[in-house]
Amino acid sequence: MRVSVILLVALIQGAFFALLVLLLVVNRARRMLRSRRTTAAANRVSEPLQKWVVGAGTATDLASALRRLPERDALDQLTTHVATKLTPEHLTHLARQLREDRWVRRILSQSTSRLWWRRLDAARLLAVVGSVRDRQLLRSLLADEHAAVQAAASICLTRLGDRATIEHVLDTLHTRPPIVRVFQLRILREVWTHSVPALVERLVPMAPLAKLQVWIALAESLGDSRCLGALLGFRNHPVIEIRISTARALRRYMHPDAESALRTMLKDDDWRVRAQAARGLGALGAAGAIGELSDALLDRAWWVRFRAALALAQLGETGRRSLRTARERVDRYAADMAAMVSGLSDGAVVELAEA
Numbered sequence: 001m002r003v004s005v006i007l008l009v010a011l012i013q014g015a016f017f018a019l020l021v022l023l024l025v026v027n028r029a030r031r032m033l034r035s036r037r038t039t040a041a042a043n044r045v046s047e048p049l050q051k052w053v054v055g056a057g058t059a060t061d062l063a064s065a066l067r068r069l070p071e072r073d074a075l076d077q078l079t080t081h082v083a084t085k086l087t088p089e090h091l092t093h094l095a096r097q098l099r100e101d102r103w104v105r106r107i108l109s110q111s112t113s114r115l116w117w118r119r120l121d122a123a124r125l126l127a128v129v130g131s132v133r134d135r136q137l138l139r140s141l142l143a144d145e146h147a148a149v150q151a152a153a154s155i156c157l158t159r160l161g162d163r164a165t166i167e168h169v170l171d172t173l174h175t176r177p178p179i180v181r182v183f184q185l186r187i188l189r190e191v192w193t194h195s196v197p198a199l200v201e202r203l204v205p206m207a208p209l210a211k212l213q214v215w216i217a218l219a220e221s222l223g224d225s226r227c228l229g230a231l232l233g234f235r236n237h238p239v240i241e242i243r244i245s246t247a248r249a250l251r252r253y254m255h256p257d258a259e260s261a262l263r264t265m266l267k268d269d270d271w272r273v274r275a276q277a278a279r280g281l282g283a284l285g286a287a288g289a290i291g292e293l294s295d296a297l298l299d300r301a302w303w304v305r306f307r308a309a310l311a312l313a314q315l316g317e318t319g320r321r322s323l324r325t326a327r328e329r330v331d332r333y334a335a336d337m338a339a340m341v342s343g344l345s346d347g348a349v350v351e352l353a354e355a
Contacts, residue, residue, distance in 0.1 A: 041073040042081060049082055052090070059090070063097040071103045079124045091159075095129040104129060111137055116146040123152035130156045135165055142169065150176065151183045158190050166194045170202060174214045181214070185221050196224045203230035205237060213245055220249035228253035235261045243273045251280035259286045266292050271301035278304060282311025282353055290315060294322045297334040305333065309341035313349040 048065045051057030062082070066074045078098075083091060098104050104125065111122035123141045126134060138160065141153035157166060169184060176184060188195040199222070202215055216234070219227035231253070234246040247265050250258045262284070265277035278296055281289045293315075296308035309326075312319035326338035341349070 037070075037073060038076070041069050041077050044069065045077045045081060049085065053085065059094045059097045062094060063101070066098065067101055067103065071107065074103055075107060075121060075125060078128055083128050091128065095131070099129050099131075108137070111141055116144075116149060119144055119146070119149045120152055123149050123156070127152065127155040127159060130159050132160055132162055135160070135162060138165060139168060142172070147177045147180050150180045154180070154184045154187045157187050161191065161194065163194045163198065166191060167198045170195065170198055170215070170218075171211070173218070174210045185218055188218060189222055192222055192224065196222060196227060200226050200230050203227065203233075205233055209239055209242065212242060216242070216245040216249055220245075220252060223252050225253065225255070228258070229255065232257055232261050235265055240270045240273065243268060243270070244276055247273050247276035247280055251276075251283035254284065259284055259289065262286070263289050263292055266296060271299070271304050274299065274304045275301065275307045278307035278311050279353065282307075282314040285315060287315050287318060290319055290322055293319075294326060297326050297329075297337055298331055302333075302337075305337045306341075309337045310349055310353045313341050313344065313346075314353060 045062070045065050048057050048061040052059060052062055066078060066082075069077065082094070086094065107125050108122050108129075110118040111126075113119055113122075119141065123144075126138065126141065130138065134156075138153060138156050141149055141156075144150055144153065154169070157169065166188070169188065173181060173184060195218075199215060199218060202211070203219065207215070216231060219231060228249060231246050231249055234242055237243050237246065243265065247262060247268075250262055259281065262277045262280045263286070265273050266281070266289070268274050268277065274296065278293060281293060290312065293308045293311050297305050299305050299308065309323060312323050320342060323338045323342040327335050327342065329335045329338070344352070
């Protein structure tokens with residue numbers, strides 16, 4: 001009886017091992033086949049693509065080469081190979097050639113599929129062949145429940161150049177998953193000619209708080225003087241988080257009004273606002289704020305003292321002289337902070353100030 005059990009276990013283990021080996025072999029064969037298909041597809045597309053780029057071919061030749069490929073291969077080659085090598089003008093011309101092709105219409109029709117990867121294919125393709133007439137299709141993909149589809153659809157904004165759609169993205173930015181939000185912030189920087197004026201219109205104190213926080217982050221990311229100038233009205237905002245975001249963003253606004261606002265915010269009731277204000281004054285090179293920053297070394301919050309000391313170190317020899325003087329203060333916390341930061345190199349100060 002015991003021998004039979006041992007034999008049965010051995011047979012099961014052997015069968016399992018054989019199936020595992022078979023799976024590895026099949027998977028390797030499948031990957032090699034896929035690699036050969038991708039290489040063959042790339043070779044078919046490369047010649048008409050190169051000829052068109054140098055002026056010896058046409059968009060029709062390239063569209064015909066894509067048309068002869070299997071649907072999946074055509075999509076991959078168009079989105080990852082062709083689109084990255086063409087100028088926007090060439091890409092627009094190619095999109096007109098491809099838009100009515102059967103394989104293109106079939107993939108775009110999958111935008112309402114129950115399978116998220118098919119909706120992802122539709123979003124990827126729309127980023128290449130999309131136009132203003134696809135506004136509603138784009139909005140439905142931007143509202144997709146899957147983050148990958150939302151991110152892929154966001155790329156379409158660089159092609160459409162549609163102010164209404166960009167405003168829609170701005171108004172829904174706060175509802176996106178964090179990874180999609182970061183991706184859309186990058187896209188909005190690329191289409192700044194539309195996103196900047198739309199954002200300036202929305203940066204008003206009465207804006208909803210959830211939206212306002214995201215919009216302030218976008219203004220900081222864009223670094224446009226019109227957007228950053230609109231943030232000056234938030235220096236005394238009743239919500240602490242808005243004042244923190246504002247102080248952080250104003251470090252990128254190279255304007256006397258920004259220095260004035262940050263000097264005011266250096267006296268804020270919340271230590272996080274004071275810390276960001278000190279950081280901003282250092283980034284702006286606000287030599288006129290050396291007195292306030294020296295006083296901030298006496299702040300009860302360690303982080304404010306640290307930011308103030310770094311800011312002084314960024315303000316040249318005058319600021320470093322104030323740090324050396326502060327090492328002799330009676331207040332032990334101010335003296336220790338001044339001693340620590342004054343011993344840092346200029347490179348270390350810059351690195352820590354940007355952290």
